[in-house]
Amino acid sequence: MSAPSVLYDAPGPKARGRNVGYTAAFALALLAVAWVVYLKFDEKGQLDWTLWQPLLADGRTWTEFLLPGLLNTLIAGALAIVIALPVGAIFGIARLSDHAWIRTVAGTVVEFFRAIPVLILMIFANEFYFLFTDVPADSRPLYAVVTGLVLYNASVLAEVVRSGILSLPKGQSEAAMALGLRKTQTMLTILLPQAVTAMLPAIVSQLVVVLKDTALGGAILGYEDLLIQYRVISANFANTIPTLIVIAIIYIVVNFALTQLAVWLERWLRSRRRGALTGPDPDMLEEQAPGLDLSDTRKGQPVSA
Amino acid sequence: GGAGANADKPLLDRVKESKKLTIGIKYDQPGLGRRTPDGKFQGFDVDVAKYVAKELGVDESAITFKETPSAQRENMIEKGEVDFIVATYSITDARKKKVSFAGPYFIAGQDLLIRAEDNEITGPDSLNGKKLCSVKGSTPAQKIQKDYSHEAQLQEYGGYSECITQLLNGTVDAVTTDDVILAGYATQNSGKFKLVGKPFTEERYGIGLRKDDKAGRDAINKAIQKMIDEGVWKQALEKNVGPSGYKIPAPPEITEK
Amino acid sequence: MDFLSRYDLLGAFWVTVQLTVFSAIGSLVWGTVLAAMRVSPVPLMRSFGTAYINLVRNTPLTLVIIGASLGLYSTLGVALVERESPTFIEDNNFWLAVLGLVVYTATFVCESIRSGINTVPAGQAEAARALGLGFGQTLGIVVLPQAFRSVVAPLASVLIALTKNTTVAAAIGVAEAAGLMKEMIENESDKILVVFGVFAVGFVLLTLPTGLLLGWVAKKMAVKR
């Protein structure tokens, strides 16, 4: 069951009464804040229908600006994940190699790109493509955004894959070797498939991070992602704040759907193969730090299992 | 687009062959270059672009407009991704090392946009203790701090729309950039803003094209002159930025030859 | 490499460090409060915690920070420093950026703490309750001390992600490292490899030691089971 239930007892009548009290007080506080926000927005004229009409009642705003922007965001995100996944898997496996030099090289590359802000990777990639390649200006922002995202996310996914493999019970590889499978066979037929399945929720969650980070590219490089659309929309309707709110809601809805997909995947995997096969908490993998080996700090059985 | 095998040829040859043009503009500048929800383009820069195109013998329907962010303009011309750019593009010596300019087709000046009821701010030197907004990395705002009002506070954003929001909300006192750009915003938010009307620099907007394409530049210059002479130039300005009360300046003299 | 001396590199990284430190403290506090809400017995608080996490985590940080500036300050009128100060805008932007980073980062802190609580086997809390310890005692004496030890590593990740995320403060004009890098690249387009190298090394120097140190601390502190 969920974490809270082990921390405290099933509430009795008094506890239930107290909870109702807290609920009421908390609800009042929330309502008060909402009311102040409403008044202030009204006072500054941000609730004028003329500002909201183009967003809420004019399909053209959506077909011309918002949806193409969202599509661009999704394209960059999907490309980044699709490229980062195999690259990450290779680096993740390389970090588990028996040869010290392969481990060292792979480790250094991964740690380096995890240490640098994506934004800086994107700016650099953009200049790099400009100076040294013939990538046309219209696609250069896309290239730069995807490159930045791939460099960073491949390093993160390398760690996801590595910790996924390490988190598999040792018995799995021992059993494979005891049957006479070679090291590569064991990795490819036993370890990797299980690690990747166990990691699927983490990978889907990573997509959320990628979609959010795409917005960095819009602001700085002029990639026509969802967020940057507020400039063009407010150039038409002078409604910057309502536009930003609507864009935020689109992000939240899309990312929430993805998060739910990850949760659902996780449950589905759990229900299919109880026990052995669950990766680290997908929530936690998305922001990983260089120099940290998460694979052995996550042991200990979770309460929810 | 204009890229490809064609890209190296002079503008006029390309036009003659393809009867098409790819023109760089801004998408998010009300009054100058703005993409509308209908997928069309509006503004003074757009009107200039269309007029020039017409003079070069290209039908309006054969124009492809392409967004050219400020930092990318020289690159895009050099790589032949646009045929020319009409996007509040100031003629400077630094830029002339990389591209050629036709025009100027307009002479703007840096000015201040303030709230309509504001009577305190009268020019760049009355900004001490005031809050001034502009876009990141733009020299105009820093110029005010340095040359006029040392105690002005500066807010920088990625785009002007954030500045305009703050000006509306009363959390900054003035927005600064070229007067004609400000006039676009004043038109868009009719009645709420006014321009101070004392420009204190000179920004000569040119049409940027490939370096050393003399024939192309002459043809564009001829078109600009014709637009001015026929009065289309003035009409275009009146339509796009006139409603703000912005005083339309005299047409410029074409100097880039 | 002379051109480097023309820019205030140290100043920009100093702003980055300050943003990181203040945001880290704030997110630790707010994140802990959120985590407490998420495990609290009051359903509305739990729902609020969940809703907050879902809303904020799914929004790009750039939007959160612009929202702090245009929404919270400009529209709602909440200023974070003395309005009459001659450096009001600069200081206010700094603190708005810190606030935005706190609002955003706290969601990750909250989830780290929550998963830290989850790494404490259920049996520990049950044994405490079976001995007659109350909710507060169970949490304070048995669960949290163990949870905090297993939370060091994930919190270190969050701290490092935060360091990198401070670059987004440039969106409202805070003069930190990424803003300077952009400016330098525009001005020194022929030396971009050097510029990139300088900033990459700067961030590696900020993040890698933190990660190594906290990773070591995490291993030292880990509860042996």
Added chain:
Amino acid sequence: MTATAADTPMIRMTGVDKFFGPLHVLKDIHLEVPRGQVVVVLGPSGSGKSTLCRTINRLEPVDSGVIEVDGQPLPAEGKALARLRADVGMVFQQFNLFAHKTIAENVMLAPVKVRKANKAEARRRALELLERVGIANQAEKYPAQLSGGQQQRAAIARALAMRPKVMLFDEPTSALDPEMVQEVLDVMTTLAADGMTMLVVTHEMGFARRAADRVVFMSEGEIVEDTAPGEFFDAPRSERAKDFLGKILTH
């Protein structure tokens, strides 16, 4: 103690039902454990033995029925519930020693925090109890440094530190290496001999035969048999019990 007090059973469960979602885990349970008796609960995996044990100190609330400990119905919450739990010692299969505290601290913790005992006094008594379960020399170690058998004995000492009126054991030896089972059973046997009231879920048939006053056999959430151990092992009445014993005793 008055005569009535001596008559009241230490644990009385009347018509207890418990559901996990749709799963009916305890079905109309009636059970009494008189003062000083040792009752062993047997049954196949999933039959509800652990759940039964856990309802008695309300680690699991029940859906209907009444549970009384020493004549008092189980309080629903708060201080009263905590006080009752302090009177009911519990030993878990997984030991559940507090991993971040030494053995001595584990044993002292509840007396100090719940009973507000004096620290020095609590410590003295903790060492006494550790002596009694035979691990006084391990007092300053952390749980992870001890063998399973030692950990479980420490857990028993921890429960005893609250001077409970009754002790619940939920498979206390199932997680142990075979050589360590006996040392824990020995401690339990001594405890039983000293007159402690005990409810023990276990698969150790030897212990059940030797130490139990009664054997309760559960299957699918029901109490199927409730008899003397000799009778149960030698002449089980129900088919289910026969089947269970057949599987357990052959090896």
Added chain:
Amino acid sequence: MTATAADTPMIRMTGVDKFFGPLHVLKDIHLEVPRGQVVVVLGPSGSGKSTLCRTINRLEPVDSGVIEVDGQPLPAEGKALARLRADVGMVFQQFNLFAHKTIAENVMLAPVKVRKANKAEARRRALELLERVGIANQAEKYPAQLSGGQQQRAAIARALAMRPKVMLFDEPTSALDPEMVQEVLDVMTTLAADGMTMLVVTHEMGFARRAADRVVFMSEGEIVEDTAPGEFFDAPRSERAKDFLGKILTH
């Protein structure tokens, strides 16, 4: 098979030493398991039983000494080692079935991947083996859907699929619920009766008595006794064995 081949023991360990860091886990081990014999290894926890078992197919490399399987010294690595491992079946305490494959796929995997057997043929044989261990009807399920006893029987079938010359069992029943122990022991007893050479680490004394040809008793990394089961249980020679049996057999 030639006469000499029949004479060579299936497993021969000569002067084997094994260290984990400073820990001397196997001390000068000499052990022979003749063709067709069932040898049970007993000993307290940590005495090195598992390590002994795991050195025989080189899951743990040894530090000195020689291990021969069917007359061949253990190859150090590569193809030869893999081939040898395929000849030595191993069954683990934790079953270690491949969680992402069905039971049938688990059993087919090694014949197909290692022996390059035809898939249909491998499948036919897998079902045959599952039939033999009594879980043919579970072939299409995933391991997690089976009880522990069924999983362990599947693991035995998986090892048998390679037609091994010898089978190693490392506490095959310790992770099982008591009701499931017997079904696994039954399979092992049949296997022994069919003439399989087996080395079995176990705590199941009943199995040792009934099925073993020899009992090897280990303590602190040494082989302390190596005798017939009857002799070992009824008249252990060493103090250590007496002590161990005392602990194990009382309960």
